[in-house]
Amino acid sequence: MKEPVDHIIRPSLPWRRDIGITECGYDATKVKAITRQSFFERERSLGKQRCAMLTCMTCSDTTKRYGTWEDDPRAAIGREVTWERGEYWGRGRSDRGTLLKEELLAIEALIEAHREEFDATIQENRQRREWIEKKAALKQKPPPKPDRLPSL
Incomplete structure:
Protein backbone atom coordinates (compact mmCIF):
# COMPACT_ATOMS: atom_id res chain seq x y z
CA MET A 1 0.00 0.00 0.00
CA LYS A 2 1.32 3.44 -0.93
CA GLU A 3 1.92 5.88 1.90
CA PRO A 4 0.53 9.41 1.50
CA VAL A 5 3.13 11.91 0.36
CA ASP A 6 4.07 15.15 2.08
CA HIS A 7 2.88 18.39 0.56
CA ILE A 8 4.77 21.69 0.64
CA ILE A 9 3.32 24.80 2.25
CA ARG A 10 2.98 27.61 -0.25
CA PRO A 11 4.79 30.80 0.83
CA SER A 12 2.39 33.41 2.10
CA LEU A 13 2.50 37.16 1.88
CA PRO A 14 4.16 38.59 5.01
CA TRP A 15 1.00 40.18 6.43
CA ARG A 16 -1.03 36.98 6.27
CA ARG A 17 -1.15 34.98 9.49
CA ASP A 18 -2.80 31.70 8.51
CA ILE A 19 -0.88 28.73 7.16
CA GLY A 20 -2.81 28.85 3.91
CA ILE A 21 -2.55 26.26 1.20
CA THR A 22 -0.04 23.83 -0.19
CA GLU A 23 1.70 24.38 -3.49
CA CYS A 24 -0.78 22.02 -5.15
CA GLY A 25 -3.81 23.76 -3.65
CA TYR A 26 -4.82 21.68 -0.61
CA ASP A 27 -5.69 23.29 2.71
CA ALA A 28 -2.33 22.98 4.51
CA THR A 29 -4.03 22.28 7.85
CA LYS A 30 -5.75 19.16 6.49
CA VAL A 31 -2.83 17.33 4.90
CA LYS A 32 0.68 16.42 6.01
CA ALA A 33 2.70 19.44 4.94
CA ILE A 34 6.32 20.53 5.22
CA THR A 35 8.01 23.88 4.69
CA ARG A 36 9.95 24.83 1.56
CA GLN A 37 13.16 24.78 3.57
CA SER A 38 12.43 21.24 4.80
CA PHE A 39 11.77 20.14 1.24
CA PHE A 40 15.05 21.55 -0.08
CA GLU A 41 16.96 19.98 2.85
CA ARG A 42 15.23 16.65 2.19
CA GLU A 43 16.13 16.81 -1.50
CA ARG A 44 19.77 17.61 -0.66
CA SER A 45 20.09 14.81 1.85
CA LEU A 46 18.07 12.07 0.09
CA GLY A 47 18.56 13.00 -3.53
CA LYS A 48 15.91 13.89 -6.10
CA GLN A 49 14.58 10.37 -6.76
CA ARG A 50 14.13 9.34 -3.13
CA CYS A 51 12.68 12.73 -2.27
CA ALA A 52 10.16 12.31 -5.12
CA MET A 53 8.83 9.16 -3.47
CA LEU A 54 8.01 11.09 -0.30
CA THR A 55 6.82 14.43 -1.68
CA CYS A 56 3.90 15.52 -3.86
CA MET A 57 5.32 16.04 -7.35
CA THR A 58 3.05 18.99 -8.09
CA CYS A 59 4.20 20.66 -4.90
CA SER A 60 7.89 20.00 -5.54
CA ASP A 61 7.73 21.20 -9.17
CA THR A 62 5.81 24.34 -8.17
CA THR A 63 8.19 25.08 -5.28
CA LYS A 64 11.13 25.04 -7.67
CA ARG A 65 9.32 27.27 -10.16
CA TYR A 66 8.27 30.08 -7.79
CA GLY A 67 10.21 32.16 -5.32
CA THR A 98 -11.12 38.42 -3.23
CA LEU A 99 -8.72 38.38 -0.27
CA LEU A 100 -5.78 39.96 -2.12
CA LYS A 101 -8.01 42.66 -3.58
CA GLU A 102 -9.31 43.49 -0.09
CA GLU A 103 -5.75 43.50 1.30
CA LEU A 104 -4.55 45.87 -1.43
CA LEU A 105 -7.43 48.25 -0.77
CA ALA A 106 -6.55 48.16 2.96
CA ILE A 107 -2.89 48.85 2.13
CA GLU A 108 -3.99 51.84 0.04
CA ALA A 109 -6.05 53.20 2.96
CA LEU A 110 -3.16 52.69 5.41
CA ILE A 111 -0.74 54.47 3.10
CA GLU A 112 -3.07 57.43 2.76
CA ALA A 113 -3.52 57.58 6.54
CA HIS A 114 0.27 57.47 7.06
CA ARG A 115 1.59 59.14 3.88
CA GLU A 116 4.62 60.83 5.52
CA GLU A 117 5.80 57.60 7.13
CA PHE A 118 5.32 55.70 3.85
CA ASP A 119 7.28 58.30 1.85
CA ALA A 120 10.08 58.32 4.46
CA THR A 121 10.35 54.51 4.32
CA ILE A 122 10.56 54.60 0.50
CA GLN A 123 13.32 57.23 0.72
CA GLU A 124 15.25 55.20 3.33
CA ASN A 125 15.03 52.07 1.15
CA ARG A 126 16.21 54.01 -1.90
CA GLN A 127 19.19 55.48 0.00
CA ARG A 128 20.11 52.05 1.39
CA ARG A 129 19.99 50.51 -2.09
CA GLU A 130 22.13 53.34 -3.55
CA TRP A 131 24.69 52.94 -0.75
CA ILE A 132 24.89 49.17 -1.30
CA GLU A 133 25.36 49.70 -5.06
CA LYS A 134 28.06 52.31 -4.44
CA LYS A 135 29.84 50.04 -1.99
CA ALA A 136 29.74 47.14 -4.47
CA ALA A 137 31.13 49.38 -7.23
CA LEU A 138 34.03 50.44 -4.99
CA LYS A 139 34.89 46.79 -4.30
CA GLN A 140 35.01 46.03 -8.02
CA LYS A 141 37.30 48.97 -8.84
CA PRO A 142 40.96 47.86 -8.81
CA PRO A 143 43.30 49.82 -6.52
CA PRO A 144 45.19 52.61 -8.28
CA LYS A 145 48.67 51.67 -9.47
CA PRO A 146 51.56 54.03 -8.76
CA ASP A 147 52.98 55.71 -11.86
CA ARG A 148 56.46 54.57 -11.03
CA LEU A 149 58.28 52.94 -8.21
CA PRO A 150 60.16 55.19 -5.76
CA SER A 151 63.91 55.10 -6.23
CA LEU A 152 66.17 54.16 -3.36
Whole structure:
Protein backbone atom coordinates (compact mmCIF):
# COMPACT_ATOMS: atom_id res chain seq x y z
CA MET A 1 0.00 0.00 0.00
CA LYS A 2 1.32 3.44 -0.93
CA GLU A 3 1.92 5.88 1.90
CA PRO A 4 0.53 9.41 1.50
CA VAL A 5 3.13 11.91 0.36
CA ASP A 6 4.07 15.15 2.08
CA HIS A 7 2.88 18.39 0.56
CA ILE A 8 4.77 21.69 0.64
CA ILE A 9 3.32 24.80 2.25
CA ARG A 10 2.98 27.61 -0.25
CA PRO A 11 4.79 30.80 0.83
CA SER A 12 2.39 33.41 2.10
CA LEU A 13 2.50 37.16 1.88
CA PRO A 14 4.16 38.59 5.01
CA TRP A 15 1.00 40.18 6.43
CA ARG A 16 -1.03 36.98 6.27
CA ARG A 17 -1.15 34.98 9.49
CA ASP A 18 -2.80 31.70 8.51
CA ILE A 19 -0.88 28.73 7.16
CA GLY A 20 -2.81 28.85 3.91
CA ILE A 21 -2.55 26.26 1.20
CA THR A 22 -0.04 23.83 -0.19
CA GLU A 23 1.70 24.38 -3.49
CA CYS A 24 -0.78 22.02 -5.15
CA GLY A 25 -3.81 23.76 -3.65
CA TYR A 26 -4.82 21.68 -0.61
CA ASP A 27 -5.69 23.29 2.71
CA ALA A 28 -2.33 22.98 4.51
CA THR A 29 -4.03 22.28 7.85
CA LYS A 30 -5.75 19.16 6.49
CA VAL A 31 -2.83 17.33 4.90
CA LYS A 32 0.68 16.42 6.01
CA ALA A 33 2.70 19.44 4.94
CA ILE A 34 6.32 20.53 5.22
CA THR A 35 8.01 23.88 4.69
CA ARG A 36 9.95 24.83 1.56
CA GLN A 37 13.16 24.78 3.57
CA SER A 38 12.43 21.24 4.80
CA PHE A 39 11.77 20.14 1.24
CA PHE A 40 15.05 21.55 -0.08
CA GLU A 41 16.96 19.98 2.85
CA ARG A 42 15.23 16.65 2.19
CA GLU A 43 16.13 16.81 -1.50
CA ARG A 44 19.77 17.61 -0.66
CA SER A 45 20.09 14.81 1.85
CA LEU A 46 18.07 12.07 0.09
CA GLY A 47 18.56 13.00 -3.53
CA LYS A 48 15.91 13.89 -6.10
CA GLN A 49 14.58 10.37 -6.76
CA ARG A 50 14.13 9.34 -3.13
CA CYS A 51 12.68 12.73 -2.27
CA ALA A 52 10.16 12.31 -5.12
CA MET A 53 8.83 9.16 -3.47
CA LEU A 54 8.01 11.09 -0.30
CA THR A 55 6.82 14.43 -1.68
CA CYS A 56 3.90 15.52 -3.86
CA MET A 57 5.32 16.04 -7.35
CA THR A 58 3.05 18.99 -8.09
CA CYS A 59 4.20 20.66 -4.90
CA SER A 60 7.89 20.00 -5.54
CA ASP A 61 7.73 21.20 -9.17
CA THR A 62 5.81 24.34 -8.17
CA THR A 63 8.19 25.08 -5.28
CA LYS A 64 11.13 25.04 -7.67
CA ARG A 65 9.32 27.27 -10.16
CA TYR A 66 8.27 30.08 -7.79
CA GLY A 67 10.21 32.16 -5.32
CA THR A 68 9.19 33.80 -2.06
CA TRP A 69 8.55 37.36 -0.87
CA GLU A 70 12.17 37.50 0.30
CA ASP A 71 13.37 36.55 -3.20
CA ASP A 72 11.29 39.23 -4.96
CA PRO A 73 8.16 40.86 -3.53
CA ARG A 74 6.97 41.81 -7.04
CA ALA A 75 6.95 38.20 -8.18
CA ALA A 76 5.15 37.11 -5.00
CA ILE A 77 2.39 39.69 -5.55
CA GLY A 78 2.20 38.73 -9.23
CA ARG A 79 1.73 35.09 -8.32
CA GLU A 80 -1.07 35.97 -5.90
CA VAL A 81 -2.80 38.16 -8.50
CA THR A 82 -2.64 35.40 -11.10
CA TRP A 83 -3.89 32.79 -8.65
CA GLU A 84 -6.77 34.87 -7.24
CA ARG A 85 -7.96 35.91 -10.67
CA GLY A 86 -7.71 32.30 -11.87
CA GLU A 87 -5.54 33.11 -14.88
CA TYR A 88 -3.47 29.92 -15.01
CA TRP A 89 -3.32 28.14 -18.37
CA GLY A 90 -5.60 30.70 -19.97
CA ARG A 91 -8.62 29.58 -17.97
CA GLY A 92 -10.60 32.12 -16.01
CA ARG A 93 -11.91 31.17 -12.56
CA SER A 94 -14.03 33.10 -10.16
CA ASP A 95 -13.99 30.76 -7.14
CA ARG A 96 -10.73 32.02 -5.58
CA GLY A 97 -12.23 34.81 -3.53
CA THR A 98 -11.12 38.42 -3.23
CA LEU A 99 -8.72 38.38 -0.27
CA LEU A 100 -5.78 39.96 -2.12
CA LYS A 101 -8.01 42.66 -3.58
CA GLU A 102 -9.31 43.49 -0.09
CA GLU A 103 -5.75 43.50 1.30
CA LEU A 104 -4.55 45.87 -1.43
CA LEU A 105 -7.43 48.25 -0.77
CA ALA A 106 -6.55 48.16 2.96
CA ILE A 107 -2.89 48.85 2.13
CA GLU A 108 -3.99 51.84 0.04
CA ALA A 109 -6.05 53.20 2.96
CA LEU A 110 -3.16 52.69 5.41
CA ILE A 111 -0.74 54.47 3.10
CA GLU A 112 -3.07 57.43 2.76
CA ALA A 113 -3.52 57.58 6.54
CA HIS A 114 0.27 57.47 7.06
CA ARG A 115 1.59 59.14 3.88
CA GLU A 116 4.62 60.83 5.52
CA GLU A 117 5.80 57.60 7.13
CA PHE A 118 5.32 55.70 3.85
CA ASP A 119 7.28 58.30 1.85
CA ALA A 120 10.08 58.32 4.46
CA THR A 121 10.35 54.51 4.32
CA ILE A 122 10.56 54.60 0.50
CA GLN A 123 13.32 57.23 0.72
CA GLU A 124 15.25 55.20 3.33
CA ASN A 125 15.03 52.07 1.15
CA ARG A 126 16.21 54.01 -1.90
CA GLN A 127 19.19 55.48 0.00
CA ARG A 128 20.11 52.05 1.39
CA ARG A 129 19.99 50.51 -2.09
CA GLU A 130 22.13 53.34 -3.55
CA TRP A 131 24.69 52.94 -0.75
CA ILE A 132 24.89 49.17 -1.30
CA GLU A 133 25.36 49.70 -5.06
CA LYS A 134 28.06 52.31 -4.44
CA LYS A 135 29.84 50.04 -1.99
CA ALA A 136 29.74 47.14 -4.47
CA ALA A 137 31.13 49.38 -7.23
CA LEU A 138 34.03 50.44 -4.99
CA LYS A 139 34.89 46.79 -4.30
CA GLN A 140 35.01 46.03 -8.02
CA LYS A 141 37.30 48.97 -8.84
CA PRO A 142 40.96 47.86 -8.81
CA PRO A 143 43.30 49.82 -6.52
CA PRO A 144 45.19 52.61 -8.28
CA LYS A 145 48.67 51.67 -9.47
CA PRO A 146 51.56 54.03 -8.76
CA ASP A 147 52.98 55.71 -11.86
CA ARG A 148 56.46 54.57 -11.03
CA LEU A 149 58.28 52.94 -8.21
CA PRO A 150 60.16 55.19 -5.76
CA SER A 151 63.91 55.10 -6.23
CA LEU A 152 66.17 54.16 -3.36
